[in-house]
Structures are given as C-alpha cells and as structure tokens.
Amino acid sequence: MAVGLSAVGNPAVDEEARAEVDVLNSRLDKTAQLTKKIQASLGRLDASGQCVRDVAGPLSVETKRLQVLGNNIDAVLAAIERLRQPADSKNNEEVIIRSGPENAGLSNYLASIQRLNVSHRDMQASNLRANQETMAELGRLIKSGNSQLEGHFDKLLRMETPRLIEPLHYVTKDQPFPILTRDNFAHLRLIYSHLAANNHQSVQESSVATIYIEIRGPYLASSLSNLAAASVNTAKKKTPQAAYKPGTNGIGTYAQAMEGIFVSEYDNICQIFARDDWGMVFQATCQPALTELARTLREINSHIKSHLGTDCFLAYEITEIISSLSGNLETRTGELKGALAAALKPIRETAKMSLSELIEDARRKVNGLQTLPADGASAPVVSETMRRLQAMVEFLRPMSSIMVSIGDGGWKGQSSANSRPSDAIPSLASFDVGADGREIFAHYCADTIDVLLSSLEQKARILHKNISLAGVFLANSVIIIERMIVDSDLSPLLVSRSETLAQWRKKSTAMYTDVCKNLSACLFDTIHTTRTNRPTSASADSASVVKNLSSKDRDKIKEKFTQFNSGFDDMVWRHKSYNMEREVRALFGEDIRQKLQPLYERFWDRYHEIDKGKGKYVKHDKSQMAAIFTSLAS
Known part of the structure; x- marks a missing residue:
C-alpha cells in the first residue's frame, strides 16, 4: 500500500x-x-x-x-x-x-x-x-x-672300582665297606639323570645302568670269591668221621662280608639312580656274587649229603646263617630275599631230609649189629645217637624253623625233603601260628629215642638168649640216654616226656627180673587145711611147722631150699658179673629185693628148722640174705 x-x-x-x-x-x-x-x-x-x-x-x-x-x-x-x-x-x-x-x-x-x-x-x-x-x-x-x-x-x-678288595679287613675290624666318593656320586648322577630324561629309557634299556652292572657286578663277585672257596675248604674236615662243630666253617664270615659289601653297594646305587630303579640295578649288580654263593652252597651240600651223619649240623648252621642274611638284607634294602632263598634251597632240603634219615640211620646201625657185649654193656650206637641230639640243640633256632616247616611228625614215612616243596625261606606267615618249633623238636627227639630203644630191644632179644642179660643191655641203654639228657640242653625240652623212659625202665626191669619167677616158685609151699585145723596168720614156729610135716613134705621143702639156693647163687653171680651202670644195678637190686626178700623171709620163718641149723639146705638166714640183697644194689 x-x-x-x-x-x-x-x-x-x-x-x-x-x-x-x-x-x-x-x-x-x-x-x-x-x-x-x-x-x-x-x-x-x-x-x-x-x-x-x-x-x-x-x-x-x-x-x-x-x-x-x-x-x-x-x-x-x-x-x-x-x-x-x-x-x-x-x-x-x-x-x-x-x-x-x-x-x-x-x-x-x-x-x-x-x-x-x-x-x-x-x-x-x-x-x-x-x-x-x-x-x-x-x-x-x-x-x-x-x-x-x-x-x-x-x-x-x-x-673308583678296584678289581677286588679283601673283605676280611673290613669284617675283622668291623668297618663299613668302601663306597664311591661324593664328587663321583654327583657326576655319575648327573649323567644318568640326563640320559634317562632325554632318551626316555627304562632302567632295563639304560646304557649307564648296564655299564654300572658290568663294572660293579664282577667287583663284588671277585671280592667274595676267596671267602666262597674258604667255605668249601673248611667243610672238608681233617678227620672225616668227626662231627661238625659249630662255627668251624667259613660260611659265617662269608655271609657277614656279603651283607657288608651288598649294603655298601646299595648305598652307591641309591646315590646315582632314581628310586624306581634301585631294586633292579641292585639285584643285577649282585647277581654274579649270588650265582657264586649258590654254586658254593651246592658244593657244600654235596659234601653234607655224603657225610650226613656227621655234617648234617653244618646244614642247620648254614640254614640259620643264610636265613639271617636274607632277613638283614630284606630289612636294609628290601631286596634279594628270593635269590637267597633259591641259593639256600638245596641245603635247607638236605637239612629237612636229614631228620628222617638220622632216625633211619640209628635203626640201620642197630639192625646191623652182629654181636652185643656179653656182659650186657650198652652199644656205642646209643651214645652216638644221643650226641647227635645234643648237637642238634646247639642249632635249636634253625631246627625250630625246620621243624615248623615240615610239621609235627613230618619226619615219619615219606622223606621230609618232599613235604613242602618251595623256593622260599619260610616266614611266620607260612606256618601254623600255633606251631611251636621247640615242642616239635622235643617230639622228634622222643621219637628218635623210642625208635632206638625199640630196635635195641629187638636186637637184644635175638642176640642175648638170656632174657635177663637182654634186660641189662636195655636198662643200661635207657640210663645212658637219661644221663645224656640230664647233662645237656635236652633236659628242659624232654623233662615233660620222662614218662616214656620210665616205661622203658619198667620194661627192662621186667626182662631182667624174669628169673625171679622161678626163684619165687621155690619159695611157695602148699598148705593143706581142713575145716577143723586151719593155719593161723601169725608167725608160725618153724620147729612146730617142720614137726607137723610128713616125710614127703619135708623132702619137698628140702628140695625147694636146694633149688632156690642154686638158682639164687647163680643169679647173684650173674648179677655181679654183668656190666651194669650204677643206676641200673641199684634199680635191679632193689627190684629183686622187693620181689624175693619178703617171700624168703616168710619161707625161712616157717621152714628154716628143716636141717636143724646145719646149713645143708638153709644156707642163709634172714640177716645174711638181707645183706646179700643190699649188696646187689651197690
């Protein structure tokens, strides 16, 4: 606008x-x-x-x-x-x-x-x-x-490994056997550890383990070889028939040296090898020495079997020594028990077999006797058998082990060597927990004595036609056995079995006093009684008794006195002519006195007037007869 x-x-x-x-x-x-x-x-x-x-x-x-x-x-x-x-x-x-x-x-x-x-x-x-x-x-x-x-x-x-060392030096001075130096331990352990870790080898495949075994094994065997030879040589006694004495064989020193050098070698192995490898390396390293031990024991065993009666004790001693060696090494290393058991087996089996063999040997020796002492003296086989049993007591520890392994009575019948076939050294776990080796050994001793006396009785009945002479022979044997038991370490073992010997004493006494049966018959008379005229129980007057006898009865009484005098005089003569042990003479004299003196005194009281004191029929009065009986026991 x-x-x-x-x-x-x-x-x-x-x-x-x-x-x-x-x-x-x-x-x-x-x-x-x-x-x-x-x-x-x-x-x-x-x-x-x-x-x-x-x-x-x-x-x-x-x-x-x-x-x-x-x-x-x-x-x-x-x-x-x-x-x-x-x-x-x-x-x-x-x-x-x-x-x-x-x-x-x-x-x-x-x-x-x-x-x-x-x-x-x-x-x-x-x-x-x-x-x-x-x-x-x-x-x-x-x-x-x-x-x-x-x-x-x-x-x-x-x-650091010599060809050998002298083990006696270390044994006698009670010193430990040498081991490798500390520096060597360190170097050897480093090498083994490196090769084992990088090559992933087991100990069986390990080259250093093989090197160790090949070097140290011969060293152990060589060091012990002289003692092995000494053990064989000392088994062969200068007097072949002499019984083996404890400790006279070199096997004890041999085992002591073996234990010492093996333990030292085990220390070496533990310082070098891994824990899992110790056992295998140790066993392989010791094997050459163990092989030599087994060979040595086989050679000694052959000698023992050839001289079983005198050298069976060596088998018992070796059994104890090697068993102890095995136990000690088992405790300290945990190894070698099986290997030592295998090495010991031949001698242990011989020791077991010897039990039945020695009983049979005693029986064979008695059965082989062609004559017995004419005066009733005991045979040498009695003392010989008892000395064996006494010697066995000195080896009671191995004997107990052997006895438990074969069982009570295992020496009877089949050879005990086959009773328990095993390579292992028996341990308590393999035995009846209730078994007592000492008690079984005591049973063995009793069986041996019983077999011996039974065989002697049979032989005496055959060779001694006079049963009284056989009784003297048997009684002398019983007393010698009793004496050798009491005077030795057998006493505490057999004290509870004294009843067995008491039975044999009773049997021998009965055999000897068998003659008293005929003499007693001479002192028995026949009394005719009637209802109206019974004899009184009171002591009769000899004159009255004789007076009332008929002439026929008088002749019988005279004949009885004559027969008794003849038989008694012959018995007294024989009694004094026998070779009796002091205890036997006392035993028999007292038994004759108990059997005849009461009868004679009764008979004399009734009939001594038969010859009116002339001594023609009644040679001894009661006091004279008592003196004779007393003389029989002394």
Whole structure:
C-alpha cells in the first residue's frame, strides 16, 4: 500500500524499483538454473558414488585378506629365522661336543647337549624340508654327545672300582665297606639323570645302568670269591668221621662280608639312580656274587649229603646263617630275599631230609649189629645217637624253623625233603601260628629215642638168649640216654616226656627180673587145711611147722631150699658179673629185693628148722640174705 502510494506519487522511484525487480528476477532465474545444475550434478555424483561403492566393497575384503596373508608370511619368516639360528649356532655346539665332557666341563657339556635337543625337537616340529640335513647333523651330534657321556660314566666308575678288595679287613675290624666318593656320586648322577630324561629309557634299556652292572657286578663277585672257596675248604674236615662243630666253617664270615659289601653297594646305587630303579640295578649288580654263593652252597651240600651223619649240623648252621642274611638284607634294602632263598634251597632240603634219615640211620646201625657185649654193656650206637641230639640243640633256632616247616611228625614215612616243596625261606606267615618249633623238636627227639630203644630191644632179644642179660643191655641203654639228657640242653625240652623212659625202665626191669619167677616158685609151699585145723596168720614156729610135716613134705621143702639156693647163687653171680651202670644195678637190686626178700623171709620163718641149723639146705638166714640183697644194689 505504501509502495503503491509512493510509486504513484513518484514515477522515477517506481522505475527504479521496477528495474531492481527485474534484476532480482533475473538473478532468481539464474539461481533456479544453477540449482537445477547442482541438482543434476548431485544426481550424477550420487550415481558415481554408488558405482564406487559397488567396486570398493570387494576390494576392501581382498585387502584385508592380503593383510592377513602378509602377517602370516611375516610370522613364517620370523620362525624360519629362529629355526635358522640353531643351524647357525651348530658349529659352536659342535666344538663343545667334540671336545668331550672332560675338556668342556660336565655341566657345560650337558647344557650344550640340552640345547641341541631343544633345537632338534623344534626342527622336528617345523618339518621343513630345508632343515632335514641340519636335523640329521644335530641328531648325529646328540648321539655322539650321549656316547661320550656313557664313556665318561664308564671311566669315572672304573677309576673308583678296584678289581677286588679283601673283605676280611673290613669284617675283622668291623668297618663299613668302601663306597664311591661324593664328587663321583654327583657326576655319575648327573649323567644318568640326563640320559634317562632325554632318551626316555627304562632302567632295563639304560646304557649307564648296564655299564654300572658290568663294572660293579664282577667287583663284588671277585671280592667274595676267596671267602666262597674258604667255605668249601673248611667243610672238608681233617678227620672225616668227626662231627661238625659249630662255627668251624667259613660260611659265617662269608655271609657277614656279603651283607657288608651288598649294603655298601646299595648305598652307591641309591646315590646315582632314581628310586624306581634301585631294586633292579641292585639285584643285577649282585647277581654274579649270588650265582657264586649258590654254586658254593651246592658244593657244600654235596659234601653234607655224603657225610650226613656227621655234617648234617653244618646244614642247620648254614640254614640259620643264610636265613639271617636274607632277613638283614630284606630289612636294609628290601631286596634279594628270593635269590637267597633259591641259593639256600638245596641245603635247607638236605637239612629237612636229614631228620628222617638220622632216625633211619640209628635203626640201620642197630639192625646191623652182629654181636652185643656179653656182659650186657650198652652199644656205642646209643651214645652216638644221643650226641647227635645234643648237637642238634646247639642249632635249636634253625631246627625250630625246620621243624615248623615240615610239621609235627613230618619226619615219619615219606622223606621230609618232599613235604613242602618251595623256593622260599619260610616266614611266620607260612606256618601254623600255633606251631611251636621247640615242642616239635622235643617230639622228634622222643621219637628218635623210642625208635632206638625199640630196635635195641629187638636186637637184644635175638642176640642175648638170656632174657635177663637182654634186660641189662636195655636198662643200661635207657640210663645212658637219661644221663645224656640230664647233662645237656635236652633236659628242659624232654623233662615233660620222662614218662616214656620210665616205661622203658619198667620194661627192662621186667626182662631182667624174669628169673625171679622161678626163684619165687621155690619159695611157695602148699598148705593143706581142713575145716577143723586151719593155719593161723601169725608167725608160725618153724620147729612146730617142720614137726607137723610128713616125710614127703619135708623132702619137698628140702628140695625147694636146694633149688632156690642154686638158682639164687647163680643169679647173684650173674648179677655181679654183668656190666651194669650204677643206676641200673641199684634199680635191679632193689627190684629183686622187693620181689624175693619178703617171700624168703616168710619161707625161712616157717621152714628154716628143716636141717636143724646145719646149713645143708638153709644156707642163709634172714640177716645174711638181707645183706646179700643190699649188696646187689651197690
């Protein structure tokens, strides 16, 4: 409105305004055209951008893939560079390996081999064909290094291993056997540990274990060989028929030395090898010495079996010694029990067999007797058999073990050597927990005595036609047996079995006093009684009794006195002529007195007036007869 008024009022202004409007319109047109051009350009740019996007997308993925590939290539190149480093340093390690552990120093040498092992494993893991030759060279270096370590182990061990030592020096002075030095322990242990760890070998496959066994095994066997020979030589006595005496064989010293040197060797092994390997290495190292022990015991066993009657005691002693050795080594090392049991088995079986054999030997000796002492003295076989039993008591510990192993009565019938076939040294676990070896041994002694006396009785009845003389012979044997029991260590074992010998004393007494039956018959008379005239129980007056006898009865009484006197005098003469042990003479004299004196005194009281004191028929009065009976027992 204002403009219009102004324009109407001022044409110049209007013209100027129209001109400005035209300019503005012109500019608007140009702007519109420019906008259209810009819009067209934007459209074209958008189309171009889409094309770029369509092309750039795949290129981005490929670029990323190429980046990953590049990184991988860089990693491979880095790995190759690392793998090339051992190959580059091979020459340095080769210098160390070829110089040997002595020149390079054991620790430096082991470190070099360890680096070579690491490099070799890395190359094996890469499996690059380019490294195959280098791997082969490293393998050869490692093998050469291990071989030199084994040689060094061998050299170190031989330096401290003599061919043999004198074990008596250490046994007699009660000194421990020598072991390896501390420095050697350290070096040998390092070598073994390195080879065992890197070669992954068991002890059976270990080369150093084999080296150790091959060096130390002969050393042990050689050191003990002289004692083994001495054990065999001392088994052969200067007097073949002499019984073996305890401790006179060298087997005790041999076993003592074996225990000492084995324990020292076990200490060596424990210082060098791993715990799991101790047992195997120890057993293998000791095997040559154990083989020699087994051979020695077999040779001694052959000697014992050839002289069983006198040398069975050596078998008992060896059984105890080797059993103790086995127990001690089992306690201190936990090893060798089976090997020692196998070595001992022949002698242990001989010891078991000897029990039945000795009883049979006593029986054979009695049965082989062609004559017996004419005066009734005992046969030497009695003392000989009892001395054997006395000697057995000196080996009561091994005897108890043997007795328990064969069982009570195992010596009867079948040979005890076959009663319990086993390679093992018996332990308490293998026995009846209620078994008492001492009691079984006492039973064995009683059986031996019973067999001996039974055989002697049978032989006496055959060779002594006079039963009284046979009784003297048997009684003398019983008394000698009793005396040898009481005077020895058999006493506490057999004291509870005295009843057996008492029965034999009773039997021998009955055999001897059998003559009293005939003499007693002479002192019996026949008394005829009637209902109205019975004899009184009071002592009768001899004169009255004789007076009332008929002439026929008197003759019978005279004959009885005559027969008794003759038989009694003969019995007394024989009694004094027999060779009786003091106890036997007392035993028989007292038994005769008890059987005859009461009868004679009764008979004398009734009929001594038969010859009116002339002594023609009645030679001895009661006091004289009592003195004679007393003399029979002294």
